[in-house]
Amino acid sequence: AKKLGKDQFAVFEPAMRESFQKHLQMEADLRRAVLRHEFELRFQPIVRLRTEEISGLEALVRWQHPERGMIPPMEFIPLAEETGMIVPIGEWVLREACRQAARWNAQRADGQKPLTVSVNLSAVQLERADLPQLVSSALAESGLPARCLVIELTESLLVDHRPETLDRLREIKALGVRLAIDDFGTGYSSLAYLRNFPVDIIKIDKSFVDDIGDLPAAAALTLGIIQLGQALQLSTVAEGIEHIGQLSELTDGNCELGQGYYFAEPLTAEAMDDLLFPS
Ligand code: C2E
Ligand code: CA
Ligand code: CA
Ligand code: CA
DSSP, X not given: OHHHHHHHHHHHHHHHHHHHHHHHHHHHHHHHHHHHTOEEEEEEEEEETTTTXXXXXXXXXXXXXXXXXXXXXXXXXXXXXXXTTHHHHHHHHHHHHHHHHHHHHHHSOTTSOOOEEEEEOOHHHHTOTTHHHHHHHHHHHHTOOGGGEEEEEEHHHHHTOOHHHHHHHHHHHHTTOEEEEEEETSSSOHHHHHHHSOOOEEEEOXXXXXXXXXXXXXXXXXXXHHHHHHHTTOEEEEOOOOSHHHHHHXXXXXXXXXXXXXXXXXXXXXXXXXXXXXO
């Protein structure tokens, strides 16, 4: 048994070393990416379900790696958080999202409601005392009104928050910015956040929307979340709408807003220009 253990170790070790080296390489690449601005934003429309008009956009980051091509956020955000690089990346995302939204709003016809832009925030960013100043300077330099900015927070971020987190969120809210709980329903005590955090918007997780037509329980839970939102006077956004059947269930249930491939995938700024201002 001892010998087997040793052999296993010998087999295991190169694999471990390889994965460690990959990790180091990725970290070096990410540092370079921050210096060379290798990030891009995509914008996914958030649609008013009753009328199908675009009410806002969610900004989603991408890494354009020089050799590996487009890297989705799930493959680098965890490393960016671990290394603190999410701070400069997130700062760029926020400023760029505000800048683009202000530009689109300036081009919209008189009488059209201004678009909102939603930006995802990592827990690491909320640990920084200067976050409220960053938000306020991103608004000031872009000219975007505070009511047009939505900050999206995940439940996991709110689970083990420090006491300062709540103060920081209140400071940001005092600017007029709205807060959304992302992936709502996937945490284990979602309801507690609604009581403790000053949120304005609930984003119903895609997993509920996925099963809406197949599982009566998923449909009942989704409708329950929508009604909860209404009772608390919060907006509800359904995520990951892919089929018309899901759309009609959600519309019948009075869900206010939605996003998903049924309407549009996350688009480049150029593609968003064409969608908003068809020539
Ligand atoms: P999220 O905030 O829940 O964003 C929604 C994700 O669902 C996006 O994936 C979007 O492309 C995808 N999606 C939208 N509609 C549909 C649909 O109908 N079907 C399917 N299958 N997927 C849909 P993406 O862009 O890969 O982002 C993944 C996650 O990465 C985001 O989840 C968010 O947690 C994180 N993320 C993205 N951008 C940022 C950022 O700038 N900062 C931080 N901290 N996190 C970000
Ligand atoms: Ca989000
Ligand atoms: Ca989400
Ligand atoms: Ca998610």
